[in-house]
Amino acid sequence: MYKHEYKVIVRYAETDQMGFVYYGNYAKFYEIGRVELIRSLGLSYKEFEDRLNIFLPVVQLESRYLLPARYDDELRIESILDELPDKMISFRHLIYNPQNFLINRGVVKLLFIDKMTGRKVSAPQEMTDLLKQHFE
DSSP states (O other): OEEEEEEEEOOGGGBOTTSBBOTTHHHHHHHHHHHHHHHHTTOOHHHHHHTSOEEOOEEEEEEEEOSOOBTTOEEEEEEEEOSOOSSEEEEEEEEEOTTOOEEEEEEEEEEOEETTTOOBOOOOHHHHHHHHTTTO
16 A cells, blocks of 8 residues: 645635535545655656656546535645556545544546557556555
8 A cells, every 4th residue: 555645725716605615626636636646656747648658547536525624724635545556546535624534535546548549558667666665
């Protein structure tokens, strides 16, 4: 298992008329979490696209809303890889409010796609090599 944490502050523009984080913004929080998890490995989305010639489209997103987040809350996003990726990578996300209550959980699945052919490919060896130490 590999886990990474990242914190964000809820901005006013991310809330609805009730003062709660608009439900659609949780997908953005998941993206922030997975981008930062990949960056914590020493890689970046830009490298996937430019150097490794790989796109990572989302093919599935599940979200469970437990408690609302509010304007100016500092949220802790835990992004977790429970298994090594193959042709797909699955991120589990847990979002906590400032009181450390779990307020949202989600799963996002992405495919590795060859930028030139548009076909599914396996996870880059560079990524799996970096992750293997966390799964042994």
